[in-house]
Amino acid sequence: MSRFGFGRRLASEGLGTALLLAVVVGSGIMGQRLSAGNDAVALLGNTIATGAGLVVLISIFGPISGAQFNPAVTLAFLVRRELTMGTAAAYLAVQFLGAVAGVWAAHAMFAEPIFQVSAKLRAGPPQVFAEAVATFGLIGTILATLRFRPQFTPAAVGLYITAAYWFTASTAFANPAVTVARSLSDSFAGIAPVSVPGFILGQLIGAGVGVGVFGWLLGQEPPEDAGAVT
Template identity: 50%
Template sequence: MTTTLVRRATAELVGTAFLVAAVVGSGIAAQRLSPDDTGLQLLENSLATGAVLVALILALQPVSASFNPVVTLVERVLGRIDSVTTGVLVVAQLAGGLAGVVVANLMFDLDAVSVSTHERGGSGQLLGEVVATLGLVLVVFGSLRSARIETVAFAVGGYITAAYWFTSSTSFANPAVTVARMLSDTFAGIDPASVPAFVLMQLVGGAIGAALVLLLHPTPQEA
């Protein structure tokens, strides 16, 4: 493995860990601070997630800042990275997500791992995951094609904050985050039985998003 790939994998692992820690940690904090107001809990959770995404992408974009297997797979489809890099980065993202959820649980004096019992599913929420992931792919790669590449951080952070609210699934839109969230039986958790369908819909949304990116931006994308 080259030094460059090690650096990229490390950035993806650390970034995804912080993202999951923020999603789960802010969910736990929101649940404790606003125990009787689910809407306020979601607002607190979404604002923290959007803000941390902006910060992490700005900090790690010079190295690697996808934090999402779907985004990484779309990068492969668009020819921005090769297959070996894709595999290494996806593994790093999954490992980072698992590390992040453990840290979040421990920060709030919970068991390091507690399997979620929060069932999520149904046709509406599954469609929500397709829409959320499709939109995310369009925002990421559309922003990368702009004259100011730094806008991607603010575009992604803003989109995810909004998607928490306009999608029925509250926009997981990320297989690594989804897998990690099943290990926290808290506000942000997801029951393991719900995970395969969510991940499948995320992949479907990513595939549709990739097709639209190729249609809207036919010029080959540079890494």
């Protein structure tokens, strides 16, 4: 990452997040149009496209900026002191801007109105808890693969999100920028603005717990016989 200037790193985060949202929202629109009202088929198409897109996007942009594309992940690295406050703030800004741009790009591709507000409610404690679980698992996936198998990280994240679309009640947004941007799409992938605060609360809680648990779990300890006199 240090081989690239700060401007290129910001461009990487913004462009990568925009492409991610174009994948998420665009595949949701396509899935809904082709599924003849079958939400399971629409979700399956949305899931496959998102998981595959993540693998590619992280592989492309990871060497430049780290391919975080996610304020929860950026804050996790800030807490772990792997990013400075200034870098984290800049990453957050371009992630949110890129996410909105990606939603608008998806709308344009499918001849939808560019400016929309979602009416799709995703409310209630189970949904908030689901977002906490989804984000907790995402943080664990990232930290563990970066520690043990860094080259597998793009595939691991894509596979985890693919699974989490189906095992969580919320379909695993696990990303505050994605959540805010999807509130601006009244499509299959949308979320009503009134549901956004609960989702983000769950995501931040999940990220915080994930940093604590996996930071401890993956921490290196001295061998049991360290310091023993032989």
